[in-house]
Amino acid sequence: MQTGVRIxxxxxxxxxxxxxxxxxxxAPLGLAGCAAxxxxxxxxxxxxxxxxxxxxxTQEQRAASDAMADGVGKRTYRDGVVADCVKxxxxxxxxxxxxxxxxxxxxxxxxxxxALGLSGAAALTTxxxxxxxxxxxxxxxxxRTAINKDVFYEQTLPAVEAAMDANRSKILASIINAEKSDxxxxxxxxxxxxxxxxxxEQAGNIYTAIAGLTxxxxxxxxxxxxxxxxxxxxxxxxxKIVAPDIFPRLLRVTKAIRSIPAGPPGQPLLDSIAKALxxxxxxxxxxxxxxADILNAINQRIHTSSDPATDMTKIxxxxxxxxxxx
Amino acid sequence: MAKIQFPASxxxxxxxxxxxxxxxxxxxxxxxxxxxxxxxxTFNAEADLPAxxxxxxxxxxxxxxxxxxxxxxxxxxxxxxxxLTPAAATRAN
Numbered sequence: 001m002q003t004g005v006r007i008x009x010x011x012x013x014x015x016x017x018x019x020x021x022x023x024x025x026x027a028p029l030g031l032a033g034c035a036a037x038x039x040x041x042x043x044x045x046x047x048x049x050x051x052x053x054x055x056x057x058t059q060e061q062r063a064a065s066d067a068m069a070d071g072v073g074k075r076t077y078r079d080g081v082v083a084d085c086v087k088x089x090x091x092x093x094x095x096x097x098x099x100x101x102x103x104x105x106x107x108x109x110x111x112x113x114x115a116l117g118l119s120g121a122a123a124l125t126t127x128x129x130x131x132x133x134x135x136x137x138x139x140x141x142x143x144r145t146a147i148n149k150d151v152f153y154e155q156t157l158p159a160v161e162a163a164m165d166a167n168r169s170k171i172l173a174s175i176i177n178a179e180k181s182d183x184x185x186x187x188x189x190x191x192x193x194x195x196x197x198x199x200x201e202q203a204g205n206i207y208t209a210i211a212g213l214t215x216x217x218x219x220x221x222x223x224x225x226x227x228x229x230x231x232x233x234x235x236x237x238x239x240k241i242v243a244p245d246i247f248p249r250l251l252r253v254t255k256a257i258r259s260i261p262a263g264p265p266g267q268p269l270l271d272s273i274a275k276a277l278x279x280x281x282x283x284x285x286x287x288x289x290x291x292a293d294i295l296n297a298i299n300q301r302i303h304t305s306s307d308p309a310t311d312m313t314k315i316x317x318x319x320x321x322x323x324x325x326x
Numbered sequence: 327m328a329k330i331q332f333p334a335s336x337x338x339x340x341x342x343x344x345x346x347x348x349x350x351x352x353x354x355x356x357x358x359x360x361x362x363x364x365x366x367x368t369f370n371a372e373a374d375l376p377a378x379x380x381x382x383x384x385x386x387x388x389x390x391x392x393x394x395x396x397x398x399x400x401x402x403x404x405x406x407x408x409x410l411t412p413a414a415a416t417r418a419n
Contacts, residue, residue, distance in 0.1 A: 251350055292372040295371040299348065
């Protein structure tokens with residue numbers, strides 16, 4: 001049974017809607033005004049069960065492997081079967097990508113709807129299909145906004161493909177590493193490899209790729225929006241030139257803070273300095289944003305101080321409690 | 327983002343001093359303008375420190391004066407010695 005999901009674009013009652021339905025439910029592509037994009041590769045089992053194998057690896061291969069004594073022979077057999085499966089899955093994936101481009105080229109998408117995201121359309125479907133659709137739908141907002149389909153296919157499709165490729169590469173790497181770490185075929189059995197191969201096959205799935213891309217885009221957008229909001233809400237302050245005898249000390253402190261390594265080693269230091277200086281940190285702020293907040297606070301304190309020498313000394317003491325000043 | 331006001335009566339030399347101090351201790355200059363009372367300047371502490379500090383100069387015939395091997399960082403109308411003046415900040419490459 002075709003388990004793939006097709007996204008069909010239809011013109012309904014003079015307005016365009018995207019509807020999502022199982023391939024069987026809306027399979028006839030002869031529907032006027034419809035076009036379809038199949039969102040995932042054909043599963044290996046779809047057309048090969050009868051002639052080649054039920055799953056990859058087969059029950060027989062698993063049994064044969066299990067019957068072997070641990071050692072080079074078992075490993076070679078396992079790796080050979082896994083390699084065959086990977087090759088077959090890769091073949092299906094290549095077919096899928098070609099079909100994706102072909103679908104894109106022939107789709108009747110001279111509409112103002114973007115192919116993979118129509119929030120309102122989720123209401124037209126039910127159950128798991130609707131959930132799948134809703135995940136993808138967040139890619140696009142404003143369903144009635146005119147969208148150039150060429151832009152979508154030229155820019156979005158490659159991004160989705162890249163995400164699928166990345167997902168597949170990650171899983172394939174883990175399979176290869178698992179094989180290498182078990183040279184006798186003792187713990188990484190064909191059964192275990194089969195589970196990983198299923199994941200590898202499933203990674204060639206447009207919905208998984210879109211969900212990942214959407215999450216990334218959403219996180220980035222939220223962070224950018226938060227930064228803009230904070231920047232807009234920050235008041236201006238009247239700054240004074242810092243005296244020549246104080247400025248080198250200010251530079252010493254700010255350069256030391258900029259030299260804190262990003263990531264796990266430096267984050268606790270940065271947090272401690274922010275706390276010592278009573279610098280409020282935005283929830284979820286990145287390392288760079290938190291560091292910028294600290295630098296801004298120090299500069300503001302010194303550039304507005306009526307006694308910059310004393311304030312500079314305090315800041316030096318507070319910061320040098322955590323990092324060495326040059 | 328550091329958002330500062332600088333007194334309208336400030337000389338161009340003082341403006342360049344404050345820009346230089348912020349660009350070294352905070353981050354690169356990103357915009358300049360005025361709020362009717364002060365010159366306003368913004369600096370981005372999230373960006374890397376510039377290799378060369380920006381230099382502010384009055385525009386000539388409403389055109390930035392760009393020294394050789396320099397690029398324009400930003401332009402804006404700022405107070406120079408009490409007078410609103412179109413200016414540009416440039417940075418040597």
